[in-house]
Each structure stands twice: as C-alpha cells, then as structure tokens.
Amino acid sequence: MANLDAQASPITTGPSVGPPPFDRPPGAGPPGAVFAVLALAVFISTLDVFIVSIALPAIQAGFEHATVADMSWVLNAYAIVFAALLVPAGKLGDILGRRRVFAAGMVAFTLGSALCAAAPSLGFLVAARILQGAGAAAVTPTSLGLLLPSLPPQRRAAAIGAWSALGAIGAASGPSLGGLLTQLSWHWIFTINIPLAVIVLAGTYRFLPEIRDPARPPLPDGIGALLLVTAVSLATLGLVQGPSWSWDGRVIGCFAVAAVLTAGLAARSRRHLAPVLEWSIVRVPAFALSSLSGALFSGAFSAMLLGNVLFLTGIWHYTVLEAGLALTPGPIMAAVFAPFAGKLAHRIGPGLVGGAGALLFGAAAVMWVMLIGLEPAYWSRFLPMMLIGGTGVGLALPAFTIAATATLAPAKLSTGIGAQTMFRQIGSTLGVAAFVAVLGTPTRSTVIGVYADTRWLMLASVVVAALALAPIRRRPGSPPTPGTTAAPNTVRSLDGEQR
Structure with a gap:
C-alpha cells in the first residue's frame, strides 16, 4: 500500500504548470466503470454491518435459547476479523x-x-460471519x-471523498432495507449480497487492472494479525460473559x-517489516488522538444502534x-451532514467539528434518558x-478521518486510513460488548x-472522544507542527479542495 500512498495526495512546490502526464494502468477500464465496480463492492461490505444489526431480533427468534450476549457475536465476529486483517490484506495486495x-475477498x-x-x-452463522469479515x-x-x-x-482526492461517502450511504440504506428484507425472512439479508457480488466479480476482470508494488x-x-484477533476476542468475551460469569476469575483471566x-x-x-500497525504513524499525535476518538465514538455509535433496535422491537414491540x-x-441526517x-x-x-459532532451525539443520549419511557412516543420524542x-454522527465521522490523515506524510495516507478503520472496528466491537454487559437481562420494571x-x-465515551479530538486544530495543508511527519506544501485535501 505504501507505493500507492505516494500517489494519493499530490504535492506542489512551485508555480502550477498544468496537470502532469497520466498513464493509466494497463487493463484499466473507463474511470467511471472502475469506480462503479469498486463502489458497489464497498457499498455491499458497509451495508452488511447495518443491515445485520436491524435483523438481529429476527435472527435471535430463529435460534432457540439464543441470548443477546450470544447474538452480539454475529456482529462482533465480523468486526474483529475485519479489523485484524484490514492492514495485512492491503499489504498482501x-x-x-x-x-x-480484491477478487479473492469478494469470493470469500x-x-x-x-x-x-x-x-x-x-x-454456524458466527463462523460464516468470520468468513464474511x-x-x-x-x-x-x-x-x-x-x-x-x-x-x-x-x-484522486475527490475520489477518496466519494469512496469514504459510501459508508454514509450504506448506513442510510441499512435500517430500512434490512427491515424490508427481514419481513420476508432474515436469510434474505445475506442472500441479497450474492447477486450483487457476482456483478462485482464480473466487472472485476472486465474493468479493473492488476497492480502490484514493484x-x-x-x-x-x-x-500479529492472529494476536490482534485473539486479544480483542478475549476482551470481548470477558465483557459479554461478565454478567453470567458474575465477573469472577474467568473474566479477569480474559x-x-x-x-x-x-x-x-x-x-x-x-x-x-510489515506490521499490523505501523508505529511511525501511531507516534504522530494527531493520528493517535483521532484514532482514540474514533474508537470511542464508534463504540458508542454501535452500542446505540444495537440498543435502539432491541428497544424498539423488544420494549415498544x-x-x-x-x-x-x-x-x-x-x-x-448523517449522510446529509457528512459532506459539509x-x-x-x-x-x-x-478537532472543533468532530468534537461538536460527538457532543451532539452525547446530547441525544441525554435526551433518551430524559424522554424515553415504556410507552411509545416516536414522533414527539424518539424522532x-x-x-x-x-x-x-455526520459531523464527527469525517472529522476523525481528516484529523488522522492531515498530519501524515503523503506516503502514509492509505496506511493511515486503513489503521484508523481498524481502530474504529475494534471500538465498535468493544462498544457492543460493553452494552451487552451493562444491559444484562433486565425485567420490565x-x-x-x-x-x-x-x-x-455512551455519553461518557463520546465526551472523552470530544476531549481527545479537541487539541487537533491545524487545518490540512497548513505547515506541520514540530514532531509530525506531514510534508509542507500539501495543497489538496481529501475532499479535493485546494489550499
């Protein structure tokens, strides 16, 4: 991925003389076709996270004696494996x-x-989710x-922005599409992936070039990937099983x-030489702080999504x-506000934008505590x-990525995005596990x-996320602060805007 990264963020050091010559890789189809194939692939993998969350109650009903703790592994098995293999898979490519x-990943x-x-x-379902992840x-x-x-x-910068926006589109589509498919059967939330993936695979060999790092x-x-999978899995197991194990020595051992x-x-x-996590980027303060913030916020967001699904279906029926x-x-709303x-x-x-977004999310958590009760009140309170x-969410998520990558050298851009995505997935996993631990098995009263x-x-998590992100004030493209690895004169930001 390192060789790609150097191409991802153009640098100017003098007067502009027009765009440099561009040689497309051999075998590459039209740019629009290339983007369409890759966009569909990323959309499917992103959609799968949200579409499964909304279907969890139906899946639970399909397996006798399954508890909320058991069902959390349907989400967490995917997220843990995804997090651990994300960076190694990029390097292997x-x-x-x-x-x-890419094609092998789509087949899997x-x-x-x-x-x-x-x-x-x-x-069996959890094992299959591991393969999906x-x-x-x-x-x-x-x-x-x-x-x-x-x-x-x-x-390219505009393409990165569009590629990142696919996550917001998947998130916006997931709840309604998942609810609609689950009306037929929860099996359909997975079946729908198959024809879409076949289209992607057909387009892969028709339009995508083969690219290697020379x-x-x-x-x-x-x-290292195995160590990460095992560590996060054990921490998740300790949290999820904590209530049923009475927080005894088994939890402490995990x-x-x-x-x-x-x-x-x-x-x-x-x-x-090719680690799961490169310390050269972790040592960049802005990257470390924004990754911590992203993990905390993702944990709160994932817990909120699962909690809302369980509450609406289980309490409001x-x-x-x-x-x-x-x-x-x-x-x-997240998809609308993300571009702005x-x-x-x-x-x-x-720092200011992401912190404000995290605090707005926290305000919604406080509203839940103050307004939501046993009797349904969707339009006046829940909406x-x-x-x-x-x-x-729309304000916070883009800010995390921008904060993480703004002070990285161009040669570390893709690696930084991959590493931060890994941290977010780990945060999501631990957030869901913590939610399950706190929820336990409550009674009606x-x-x-x-x-x-x-x-x-959730509120505590996002407040810490906002505080960690607040010190990151430097705008992308401005001179780097001492100790960072950013190169000056980087004039094109992730959204394509020149500085």
Whole structure:
C-alpha cells in the first residue's frame, strides 16, 4: 500500500504548470466503470454491518435459547476479523496483486454470505460471519488501491471523498432495507449480497487492472494479525460473559491474557517489516488522538444502534420493518451532514467539528434518558433524538478521518486510513460488548433504568472522544507542527479542495 500512498495526495512546490502526464494502468477500464465496480463492492461490505444489526431480533427468534450476549457475536465476529486483517490484506495486495486479492475477498464474502443465509445453527452463522469479515477486509483496502492509480492525479482526492461517502450511504440504506428484507425472512439479508457480488466479480476482470508494488514489500505479519484477533476476542468475551460469569476469575483471566497479547502485538509491530500497525504513524499525535476518538465514538455509535433496535422491537414491540423505518432518519441526517463536515473541518480544523459532532451525539443520549419511557412516543420524542444524534454522527465521522490523515506524510495516507478503520472496528466491537454487559437481562420494571445506564456509558465515551479530538486544530495543508511527519506544501485535501 505504501507505493500507492505516494500517489494519493499530490504535492506542489512551485508555480502550477498544468496537470502532469497520466498513464493509466494497463487493463484499466473507463474511470467511471472502475469506480462503479469498486463502489458497489464497498457499498455491499458497509451495508452488511447495518443491515445485520436491524435483523438481529429476527435472527435471535430463529435460534432457540439464543441470548443477546450470544447474538452480539454475529456482529462482533465480523468486526474483529475485519479489523485484524484490514492492514495485512492491503499489504498482501501490494505483493500478490491488488485485483487478485480484491477478487479473492469478494469470493470469500460471497461464500460467507451464502453460508450465513443457509446457517442451521447460531455457531454456524458466527463462523460464516468470520468468513464474511475476512472477505470484507480484503476488499476494502484493495478497492482504494485499485481506484486511485486508475484516475488522473487531480481527481484522486475527490475520489477518496466519494469512496469514504459510501459508508454514509450504506448506513442510510441499512435500517430500512434490512427491515424490508427481514419481513420476508432474515436469510434474505445475506442472500441479497450474492447477486450483487457476482456483478462485482464480473466487472472485476472486465474493468479493473492488476497492480502490484514493484518494490516487492515483505509479507504482512500474520502472527500479529492472529494476536490482534485473539486479544480483542478475549476482551470481548470477558465483557459479554461478565454478567453470567458474575465477573469472577474467568473474566479477569480474559482481560489479563488480552492485555498480555496486546503488549506482545505492540512489541512485534515495532520489529516487523510489515506490521499490523505501523508505529511511525501511531507516534504522530494527531493520528493517535483521532484514532482514540474514533474508537470511542464508534463504540458508542454501535452500542446505540444495537440498543435502539432491541428497544424498539423488544420494549415498544415494533416489527423489524417498523424499527428499520424508525431508525432511518438518523443515518439520513448523517449522510446529509457528512459532506459539509468535511469542508468545515478544512476551514476551522477537525478537532472543533468532530468534537461538536460527538457532543451532539452525547446530547441525544441525554435526551433518551430524559424522554424515553415504556410507552411509545416516536414522533414527539424518539424522532427528534434520532435527528440530533444523526447530525452528530455526520459531523464527527469525517472529522476523525481528516484529523488522522492531515498530519501524515503523503506516503502514509492509505496506511493511515486503513489503521484508523481498524481502530474504529475494534471500538465498535468493544462498544457492543460493553452494552451487552451493562444491559444484562433486565425485567420490565428495571428495563428503562438499565437502558439509561447504557446511554450514560455512551455519553461518557463520546465526551472523552470530544476531549481527545479537541487539541487537533491545524487545518490540512497548513505547515506541520514540530514532531509530525506531514510534508509542507500539501495543497489538496481529501475532499479535493485546494489550499
């Protein structure tokens, strides 16, 4: 990925003399066709996260004796594997060929989807979700690695913005589409992936070029990826099983081993030539702070999404379709405000914009505690909360990416985006696990108080996220502060706006 990164953010050091000559990679189709194929692939993998969340109650009903803690693994197994393999898959694409790894990822994702749809047991479904997550991890970094070299340099920054916006589109589509498909059967939320993936695979060999890093970088750290998977899985297991294990020595053991494995991963990443996490970017203060903020915010957001689904279907007794439609305004607000957030962050700094978004999300959590009760009150209480929270998400998420990448050297841009995505997925996993731990098994008389406790947890998480992001004031394109690795004269930001 490193060779690609150098192309991703043009640098000017003197008067403009027009765009440089551009040679498209051999075998590349028209830029529009290349983008369409890759956009559909990223959309499917992003949509899958949100569409599964809305269908969890229906999936739980399909497996006798399944608890909320059991069902959380349907989400977390995907997220853990995705997080651990994201960076190694990108590096492997540089070695073996990005199109080859991209196609292999799509095949794995398609096969995983088919197995999910046919799952006869919850354990089988979780295993199939692991395969899906591995496929998505291969698709995401290689999609960007195939897109950028196929476009002229002056269009690449805008392409990164459009590529990133696919997440907001997937989020906005997920609740309503998931609710609609679940009306037929929860199996359809996985079946729908198969024809779309077949279209992507057909377009892959028709329009996408094969691109490798001519420097032949070293193989990625497979042991490091295994350490990350095991550490996050154990920490998640400790949280999810905490209430049923009475927070005894088994929980402490999970946390202790996870801490040891994390330390081992950190030590290994310092020595390995192609680590899961590159310390050269972690040492950049803006990247470290924004990644911490992104992980905390993603944890709160994922907990909120799962909590809303369970509350609407379990307490207010909405159908899955009604719950999906009820949740849709939030993601729509996020999709509406995300483009403005990117431009605003480039004007006043990502710390202020992202912090404001996190606090708006926190305000929605407080509204939930103050307004929501056992009796349904969607239009007067739940909807305003969703609109405010969705606006916060739209402001915060782009700011995290901009803050993380603004002070990185151009040669580290894609690596930085991949690493921050990894942190977000880990945050989402631990956020869902913490939600399950706090929720436990409430009774009718205690359920409102317990759900309020989960909202206070979300509020604490996003407040810390806002505080961590607040110091990042430097605008992209301005001279770097001492100690950062950013190159001066970087004049094109992620949204394509020149500085």
